[in-house]
Amino acid sequence: MESNLLTVSPSPHIHQEQTISRLMWDVIFAMLPAFAFSVYVFGLGALMVTLIAVLSAVFFEYMIAKHLLKREPDIMDGSAVVTGMLLAFNVPTNLPWWLVVIGSFVAIGIGKMSFGGLGNNPFNPALVGRVFLLISFPVQMTTWPVPFESRMSITDVVTGATPLGFIKDGLKNGESLISLMQEVPGHIDFFLGTQPGSMGEISGLLLIIGFLYMVIRKVITWHIPVIVIGTMFIFSGLLWFGNPDRFVDPLFQILTGGALLGAIFMATDYVTSPMTIRGIVIYSVGIGVITILIRVFGAYPEGISFAILIMNAFVPLLNKYLKPSRFGEKVKNG
Amino acid sequence: MNQTIIITIVSLSGLGAVAAMILYVVARQFRVETDPRIDEIEEVLPATNCGGCGQPGCRAFAEALAQAVDISDMHCPVGGNDVMKQVGQILGVEVKEKDPYIAVVKCSGSFEHRKKTNVYDGAPNCTVASMLYGGDTGCAYGCVGLGECVDACDFEAMYMDEKTGLPVVIEDKCTACNACVKACPKDIMELWPRGRKNRRIFVACINEEKGGIAKKYCSVACTGCEKCVDVCRYDSVVVENNLAIIDPEKCKLCKDCVEVCPSKVIDMVNFPPKKDRPPRKDRPDRKLARTKAETVGAEASGAEAGGVATAVKNEQTKATGTDTVEAKNTNSPVSESETGNPQDQPSGRSEPKPVARTEKQDSDQEDKKDNSSEKENKA
Amino acid sequence: MFMFIFNKLKTFPKGGIHPPEVKISAEKPIERIPLPANIKVPIAQHIGVPATPVVERGGLVKTGQVIAKTAGFVSANIHAPASGKVAKISEELDVSGYRRTTIMIRVNKEEEWAEGIDTTDELRSEISLTREQILEKILEGGIVGMGGATFPSHVKLNVPRGKKADVLIINGVECEPYLTSDHQLMLEKSEELMVGVRILMKALDVKKAIIGIENNKKDAIDKLSLIAEKYDDISVDALKVQYPQGGEKQLIKALINREVPSGKLPIDVGTVVHNVGTTYAVYEAVQKNKPLIERVITVTGKSVKNPGNFIARIGTPVSALIDAAGGLPEDTGKVLSGGPMMGKALNDLGIPVTKGTSGILILPEKESARSKSKVCIRCSKCINVCPMGLEPFYLMTTIQRGMYDEAEQNRILDCIECGSCAYICPSNRELLDYIRLGKATVSNLIRERQSA
Structure with a gap:
């Protein structure tokens, strides 16, 4: 009898198989196509940056959890790997390794662990790291390697501006949009991924495949990415419709830069996105609008990182005031 | 450049001055007279x-x-x-001195004395467990052992003894604030007068079941045999609902009941160990079969756990008490609580405990009605 | 979510999960468990006041004789499930996990029934009794909700003044995984069930009845639909398989699209819900004068040798049922009374079957153990699956921190304890454990406030 005591616990007695670590590994898996493609496009640099980012993120998570927070480090949940991957996806592949390590440190140390670790951080850690690097090291962070050139070298590469940056600079210098548009690659190139930019930004198609994978695996719901992209499309579409000479077309806005990466992988971060449908709508629309505002009127060519961080700050507020619609709340019978 | 600096300084000081004035006016205007x-x-x-x-x-x-x-x-x-x-x-008033109190654990059912009959696998919270069922041993009155009292204690005056599975109160730190008493869903914690020279005798069991049943599941359960009642010279022990209760007001700490108790369930604290007789509970090892859950602790402790004698308890108590820095401010053993019966303690933070006992649940059918019918028909 | 739009089957719109169905005992004919030597009948088998024993130790009882009388409005009679001698009335462990008053009967070999009980299998479809007589029979027969909540049925049928039911809903959903007792009952006793539905309609004086059955029980839907064709006012609705559709509020929403307001009862939206098991018991009590002394119980589990559906007398020990299904498997971790989502884990196999036991489920050790609980990552899955539109993660936090007012404002009392949140949580958090604790605490607080 001793060896065979009955177990007693409150109901429910069964549990679905999805765990945190499985969710995180699913996210990583969803990023793999884009990762593989960027290794193909950018070569060794992409591999190195990702490797360094992931390893250092895991290392910092482990060290901080063990020695500063004095608790059992749980790196196997994969969240540090996801943060590292996302950070790598957000920086140029020719970024010096020490900058990547600094980015990881800021992402994990300041962005995540200083708030108490997984589940407590108000801001997306990878974006905290990315924005920190962007503001502190703007030159390194905005020189993008040109695809297919110098694939075998890591730091000494041919660089170019991103399409967004190119257009922005051009407009600032008073060139006309039409002439500028002729110099950037077409939409199909953006979609397939042969634009200069960070690893995660290049191929819209592969990011969308990752998105579909995550939706099918029930890692995320479709709401945030679709609403963010939809808002960007409508808002930039209105601007474009109003003045096509000054504003680029909405498809261009969506396919260039980090729009898809941000909407699919960054804005959907569990911890930093709202919990109710009503909150999600406001959050996603906010990201879309702020992104376009920054791109069109702001100082930076790309704004989705800032947009997500700004909306992250509103998430606790949204969670507090936008409750789910309760059953039996509206008395409407018939 | 200079101009910029001057403008900055002037405007900032101006702002500061305005803010200061507003603060001053508001502070004067809305001042609340307090005693x-x-x-x-x-x-x-x-x-x-x-x-x-x-x-x-x-x-x-x-x-x-x-x-x-x-x-x-x-x-x-x-x-x-x-x-x-x-x-x-x-x-400007006279305050009467009050007898110092301390929290006591009224359960002796350590792992060794109280065999597990099942394994609890729910949330680590005593109230959750006791809402679910009687507990992982056959005794529905005994300590659940998930440490809600320890969590409730603001003074770090309690810890869970891993060998026995029971909470221990650190004498020097306990302030008798009643938090553990309110936290315990089984009502095992009770405030008790510290007693003369810090010595006290109490029944460390609250099992109200008939002797046979109580004893079946716990070798140190009070069976209500009334031997203590018979031996007591001061009428300080009564047996109600198969459970002996000592009245601390009447108890003269003579230890007669401790010696006569067949279950060794009457705890005496801070008495000097007797030389001629072995201390209480120090019987030959009972070789109780142990469940997997308890083997770890029990095996390691061996002889110690064999006698959960009060002497051992106190040693642990002192050790932990003096180890910590806070020990100094509570060193004065005089800390006290309400006069009179420990039952009518200050009501304290008035969060009532959820009713855990089934007897109570049965009686409140009224409110059950609402929630129950929702679950009705759930297949 | 998109898929539902294309699906014509009705279901409730908010939340819900779809755990693996594992209905391994489906279509196993109901077998009768032989009478055990001793029967333990707890006097508290229903929600409300426990019944008062009216027999004494040593007294002789006949099968079907009242042994404990109803002790209030929300209470129910308890009858002797077998004939024999009252061995003792003592405190015994029951399904609540506590020892409570139980009448033990030493069962006679020769069964002797109380007078006036029709023990044949003959179908009696003629409803000759008046409404009052029907209610009287249901009260006498000690009928309670047999889906698990065990709410006395006569209370539900006594519609309060000023309220009126217009639809009767019969719950044949059986949304709990594993359980098949209602399914098998619907297949084997469909004619009787239909009579039961008509009795209930007469008792409630309603002109319409809907039987809701989930689409994974197609044979039962077909069979009942065929019989229902005879009656204009009874319809059978197939429902999309989704847990917790058997919850009263969810079922009402799914079938007639009415939402029971928070803190209200189904009667407030003009309907009353009864389980198929209850309906059959009503048929037996009214037409055959047979009180509730036995019920259909599924005994199942992945490692059980002969999972099946059994009919057992109330008071039969769980171990007897497990023996009938091929004995306790080696790898047993948990034995549940009820389904895996809302069932109650038993701490002893001597616990008797009661009126609310819909199944005995034996879970293997590796399946039953809970994984270690981790931090909340705010994935909002618990919110998405909550059929009541609550925020389980938030309620758990408020309870852990003792913020009972906040929990009350966030409708903690609306929780139907379906367990969807704890099932879905990727961090294995004990959401429902704490919510249940919070519900108890908050309702205590409310009661205190009202009495103050």
Whole structure:
């Protein structure tokens, strides 16, 4: 009898198989196509940056959890790997390794662990790291390697501006949009991924495949990415419709830069996105609008990182005031 | 450049000045007259905000004291008589000294004495477990062992003994704030007078079941055999619902009941060990079959766990007590609580415990009605 | 979510999960468990006041004789499930996990029934009794809700003044995984069930009845639909398989699209819900004068040798049922009374079957153990699956921190304890454990406030 005591616990007695670590590994898996493609496009640099980012993120998570927070480090949940991957996806592949390590440190140390670790951080850690690097090291962070050139070298590469940056600079210098548009690659190139930019930004198609994978695996719901992209499309579409000479077309806005990466992988971060449908709508629309505002009127060519961080700050507020619609709340019978 | 600096300085100082004026006016305009004694009393109070006095915090208690006509019912368990005396001086009233109290654990069912009959695998919370069922041993009255009392203690005066699975109160630190008493869903914790020379005798069991059943599941359960009642010379023991209860007011600490108790369930604390006779409970090992859950602790402890003698308990107590820095401010063993029966303790933070016992659940059919019918028909 | 739009089957719109169905005992004919030597009948088998024993130790009882009388409005009679001698009335462990008053009967070999009980299998479809007589029979027969909540049925049928039911809903959903007792009952006793539905309609004086059955029980839907064709006012609705559709509020929403307001009862939206098991018991009590002394119980589990559906007398020990299904498997971790989502884990196999036991489920050790609980990552899955539109993660936090007012404002009392949140949580958090604790605490607080 001793060896065979009955177990007693409150109901429910069964549990679905999805765990945190499985969710995180699913996210990583969803990023793999884009990762593989960027290794193909950018070569060794992409591999190195990702490797360094992931390893250092895991290392910092482990060290901080063990020695500063004095608790059992749980790196196997994969969240540090996801943060590292996302950070790598957000920086140029020719970024010096020490900058990547600094980015990881800021992402994990300041962005995540200083708030108490997984589940407590108000801001997306990878974006905290990315924005920190962007503001502190703007030159390194905005020189993008040109695809297919110098694939075998890591730091000494041919660089170019991103399409967004190119257009922005051009407009600032008073060139006309039409002439500028002729110099950037077409939409199909953006979609397939042969634009200069960070690893995660290049191929819209592969990011969308990752998105579909995550939706099918029930890692995320479709709401945030679709609403963010939809808002960007409508808002930039209105601007474009109003003045096509000054504003680029909405498809261009969506396919260039980090729009898809941000909407699919960054804005959907569990911890930093709202919990109710009503909150999600406001959050996603906010990201879309702020992104376009920054791109069109702001100082930076790309704004989705800032947009997500700004909306992250509103998430606790949204969670507090936008409750789910309760059953039996509206008395409407018939 | 210079101009910029000047403009900056001027505008900032201007802003500062305006803000200062607003603050000043508001502070004057909306000043609330408070009883100056409240601040004085608050100074004296220990600032632990434990709620042991029944108020939500020390400030609230100070306010209550200043307003009260009669403060004889009000007491700060942490500060004890010293603090209350000072409070009395501030308020200009005489404060009666109160007997010091301490929390005691009224369960002796350690792993060894109380075999597990099942394994609990739910949330680590005593109330959750006891809402679900009687507990992982056959005794529905005994300690659940998930440490809700320890969590409730603001003074780090309790810890779970891993060898016995029971909570232990650290004598020097316990302030008798009543938090553990309120936290325990089984009502095992009770405030008890510290007693003369810190010595006290109490029945460490609350099992009200018939002797046979109680004994079947726990070798140290009170069976209500009344031997203690017969032996007591001071009429201080009564048996109600198969359970012996000692009245601390009447008890003269003669230890007769301790010796006569067949279940060795009457605890005596802080008595010097007897030389001629082996200490209580120090019987030959009972070789109880152990469940997997308890083997770890029990195996390691061996002889120690064999006799959960009070002597052992006290040693642990002292060791832990002096190890810690806080020991110094509670070193004065005098800290006390309400007069009279420990049952009518200060009501404290008035969060009631969820009713865990089924008897109680049965009686409140009214409110069950609503929720139950929702679950009705769920296949 | 998109898929539902294309699906014509009705279901409730908010939340819900779809755990693996594992209905391994489906279509196993109901077998009768032989009478055990001793029967333990707890006097508290229903929600409300426990019944008062009216027999004494040593007294002789006949099968179907009242042994404990109803002790209030929300209470129910308890009858002797077998004939024999009252061995003792003592405190015994029951399904609540506590020892409570139980009448033990030493069963006679020769069964002797109380007078007036029709023990044949003959179908009696003629409803000759008046409404009052029907209610009287249901009260006498000690009928309670047999889906698990065990709410006395006569209380539900006594519609309060000023309220009126217009639809009767019969719950044949059986949304709990594993359980098949209602399914098998619907297949084997469909004619009787239909009579039961008509009795209930007469008792409630309603002109319409809907039987809701989930689409994974197609044979039962077909069979009942065929019989229902005879009656204009009874319809059978197939429902999309989704847990917790058997919850009263969810079922009402799914079938007639009415939402029971928070803190209200189904009667407030003009309907009453009864389980198929209850309906059959009503048929037996009214038409055959046979009180509730036995019920259909599924005994199942992945490692059980002969999972099946059994009919057992109330008071039969769980171990007897497990023996009938091939004995306790080696790898047993948990034995549940009820389904895996809302069932109650038993701490002893001597616990008797009661009126609310819909199944005995034996879970293997590796399946039953809970994984270690981790931090909340705010994935909002618990919110998405909550059929009541609550925020389980938030309620759990408020309870852990003792913020009972906040929990009350966030409708903690609306929780139907379906367990969807704890099932879905990727961090294995004990959401429902704490919510249940919070519900108890908050309702205590409310009661205190009202009495103050």
